[in-house]
Amino acid sequence: MIRKVKGTRDILPPESPLWAAVEAEARRIFGGLGYEEIRLPVLEPTELFVRGVGEGTDIVTKEMYTFADRKGRSLTLRPEGTAGVARAFIENGLAQRPQPQRLYYIGPMFRYEKMQRGRYRQFAQIGIELLGAETPQADVEVIMALHLFLAALGFDDLEIQLNNLGDPEDRPRFVAGLKRELEPHREELCGDCRRRWDENPLRILDCKVPTCRELVAATTPIAELVSPEARTHVEAVERGLADLGIPVRRAPRLVRGLDYYLRTVFEVVSPQLGEGAVICGGGRYDRLIADLGGPQVPGIGFAIGEDRLVEVLPEPFKARVLGVRPVVVLPLAGEAVPAAFALARDLIGRGSRAQVEVTGRSLRAALKWATKIGARAAVIVGPDELAAGEVTVRDLDRGEQERVPLADVAARLAGPAGTAPA
Numbered sequence: 455m456i457r458k459v460k461g462t463r464d465i466l467p468p469e470s471p472l473w474a475a476v477e478a479e480a481r482r483i484f485g486g487l488g489y490e491e492i493r494l495p496v497l498e499p500t501e502l503f504v505r506g507v508g509e510g511t512d513i514v515t516k517e518m519y520t521f522a523d524r525k526g527r528s529l530t531l532r533p534e535g536t537a538g539v540a541r542a543f544i545e546n547g548l549a550q551r552p553q554p555q556r557l558y559y560i561g562p563m564f565r566y567e568k569m570q571r572g573r574y575r576q577f578a579q580i581g582i583e584l585l586g587a588e589t590p591q592a593d594v595e596v597i598m599a600l601h602l603f604l605a606a607l608g609f610d611d612l613e614i615q616l617n618n619l620g621d622p623e624d625r626p627r628f629v630a631g632l633k634r635e636l637e638p639h640r641e642e643l644c645g646d647c648r649r650r651w652d653e654n655p656l657r658i659l660d661c662k663v664p665t666c667r668e669l670v671a672a673t674t675p676i677a678e679l680v681s682p683e684a685r686t687h688v689e690a691v692e693r694g695l696a697d698l699g700i701p702v703r704r705a706p707r708l709v710r711g712l713d714y715y716l717r718t719v720f721e722v723v724s725p726q727l728g729e730g731a732v733i734c735g736g737g738r739y740d741r742l743i744a745d746l747g748g749p750q751v752p753g754i755g756f757a758i759g760e761d762r763l764v765e766v767l768p769e770p771f772k773a774r775v776l777g778v779r780p781v782v783v784l785p786l787a788g789e790a791v792p793a794a795f796a797l798a799r800d801l802i803g804r805g806s807r808a809q810v811e812v813t814g815r816s817l818r819a820a821l822k823w824a825t826k827i828g829a830r831a832a833v834i835v836g837p838d839e840l841a842a843g844e845v846t847v848r849d850l851d852r853g854e855q856e857r858v859p860l861a862d863v864a865a866r867l868a869g870p871a872g873t874a875p876a
C-alpha cells in the first residue's frame with residue numbers, strides 16, 4: 455500500500471463539507487467587504503521567501519520545501535501567502551489600479567515542521583491582504599473582517615491578541631535592550647533560544663519553554679520602546695476596535711515568526727487547542743513590497759489556519775452544514791430510471807439533495823442503504839406507480855409511506871429539509 459506523505463492529510467467526508475462551508479463563508483464575508491480573490495502559484499522562486507519572510511526565520515532556515523528543478527533553479531513550495539501576494543502585486547502592476555487593493559486567498563501552504571496536533575506539513579490558509587493604506591483605520595478594517603468572519607461561523611470563545619512591534623528603526627534599540635536584560639541569564643535559555651540570540655533574538659520572546667518564558671516575562675515589553683508614531687498608530691487601532699465593540703487583548707510578548715511585520719501584529723488563539731495552537735496570525739508590513747523591489751506600498755493582512763479552524767468549529771455551524779439530509783430515489787425497474795433521474799434533477803433544482811440508487815440492489819437493501827447514509831425520505835418509483843402517474847414517498851424517520859402524484863413530489867420534498875409526508 456502506498457501511504458500519504460508524512461504531515462499531509464486526506465480530507466474526507468463528512469469533514470470535507472465543513473471545509474467547503476467555511477470557504478463559502480469566507481468568500482461571502484470578505485467578498486462582501488470588497489476583497490477579491492487572488493489565485494497564486496504554489497511554486498515560487500526560493501529567493502522570494504528568503505527576502506520576503508526573512509533569512510533568519512524558522513520558516514526559511516528549517517521549514518521550507520526547497521528543491522532544484524530540472525534546470526537547476528531553486529524553487530520552494532510556498533510556506534505562506536503574503537510574500538507571493540507582494541510579488542504578484544509588483545509583477546502585475548497592481549499599484550496602477552485604484553488603491554487600496556483588497557485581496558483574499560484560500561489554498562495550501564507547506565512547511566517542514568515537527569508533527570503535532572494542529573501542525574501539518576501541508577495545511578491550508580484563508581488570508582486577506584489590504585494593500586495601499588497605511589492608516590490605523592486599515593488595521594481596524596482588517597481585524598473587523600477577521601472578527602466578522604469568526605462570528606459568522608459562530609465562534610464566541612476566541613481571543614484576539616495584539617501587540618505593537620514598532621518600526622524597523624526601533625528594533626536594534628529594542629534588541630540591544632533585550633540582550634542587556636537577558637545577558638546574565640543567557641546560559642539558562644533553551645538551546646533554540648541560544649541559537650536565536652544571534653540569528654533572530656526577537657523570537658526569544660515567543661519561546662514556549664517555561665524557563666525562557668519566565669526570563670522573558672521580566673524584560674521590558676517592546677511596545678514601551680517604540681517610536682511615538684508607532685505608539686500613536688497602534689493605540690488608534692485599539693481605540694477603533696473598542697469603538698466597534700471588538701474585544702482585543704494587549705499581548706506584550708507577542709512577536710511573529712516572519713520578519714516583514716512592523717507596528718500592529720495580532721493572533722487569534724483558541725482555548726480548545728491549548729498553548730501552541732494559534733488559529734490566525736497577521737499584522738502590518740509596510741516595507742515588504744519595497745524590499746522586494748516594488749513601489750513603497752504599505753500592507754496589512756492575516757491568514758487563518760483552516761485545518762485548525764475546522765477542528766474547533768462551533769457545533770451549531772457543523773450541525774447546519776451536516777444536517778442537510780438527502781432524498782433517495784429508487785427506480786424499481788429499468789423503465790423507471792428516466793423518471794427517477796428527472797425527479798432527482800427537479801429536486802436539486804429546488805435546493806434539495808437527491809441521490810438515485812444505481813447499484814441495482816433490491817428494495818429492501820436500497821432502503822437499508824438509504825437509512826445508513828442518513829436520507830430523510832425515499833421516493834420509490836415502481837412500474838405500478840409509474841403507470842398510475844404516481845410514486846411512493848417513504849418517510850425514513852417515521853417509517854410511513856404514501857402514494858403521491860409524480861407531478862407533486864418534487865414540490866413536496868423541496869428545500870434542504872423539505873416537509874415530511876403527513
Ligand code: HAM
Binds near residue numbers: 574
Ligand atoms: P503564520 O502565523 O505563519 O502567518 O500562519 C498563519 C496561520 O497558519 C497560523 O496561525 C496557523 O493557524 C496556520 N499554520 C501555520 N503553520 C501551520 C502548520 N504547520 N499546520 C497547520 N496550520 C498552520 C502567515 O503565514 C502570514 N502570511 C499571515 C499574514 C498574512 N500576515 C499578513 N498577512
